[in-house]
Amino acid sequence: MIKFFVLAGLLYMPVLIFKWGEWIPFAGASVYLLWELGRFNSALGELADLWNEQHDQRQESVRSDSLQ
Numbered sequence: 229m230i231k232f233f234v235l236a237g238l239l240y241m242p243v244l245i246f247k248w249g250e251w252i253p254f255a256g257a258s259v260y261l262l263w264e265l266g267r268f269n270s271a272l273g274e275l276a277d278l279w280n281e282q283h284d285q286r287q288e289s290v291r292s293d294s295l296q
Contacts, residue, residue: 232265 239258 229269232262236262 236258239261240255242254
């Protein structure tokens with residue numbers, strides 16, 4: 229997560245150093261990039277949850293088969 233903030237800061241740095249009006253699109257692009265990375269992170273979290281559920285179900289079925 230820190231990587232994304234560093235990237236956004238690097239994209240926003242020209243706004244602070246140079247003229248504001250010319251570099252606003254770069255700041256907008258960094259905000260959009262952070263938003264997309266947040267969506268990507270959420271999607272990976274959901275995928276990991278689904279995988280963990282399936283993995284737990286497989287382990288339970290293996291345990292019940294081994295007990296029989």
